[in-house]
Amino acid sequence: MAKDNGARKLDAAKVVLTLDHLRIRVGERFPDSGLAQVCEQLTVTARTTAQRARRLSRPYLGLRFLVLAVVLAAIVAEAVLIARLDWLATLRGADALKLAGSWSRWRPAGSAAGCKRRCTSCDPSPT
DSSP states (O other): EEETTTEEEEHHHHHHHHHHHHHHHHHHSSTTHHHHHHHHHHHHHHHHHHHHHHHHHOOOOOHHHHHHHHHHHHHHHHHHHHSSHHHHHHHHHHHHHHHHHHHHSSSSOOOOOHHHHHHHHOOOOOO
């Protein structure tokens, strides 16, 4: 076992080699037992697992390119939307929103008396 940053790792080649030796020894000592077949199955499983581990440890470039394409598309879409935005209308709307937000904070609920002096949108019948 090799240690890497405090974590234990098994070397797949050594595991397969150990299982091969075990299979040979068990086969020599107990040739007709089911234990030899179990060792054979373990060896096959270890080889298959080692191949899968090697294949899975390689970087998956297709997924990386897909993520890169999605991020770039999002950046381009945001740039296009920013370029098409009417900044003057947005700023005018922001002033109106700021006034409406500050007005609703200090005006008592249900009080329309102060509202008539400042705006006409609160009262349907302007005076």
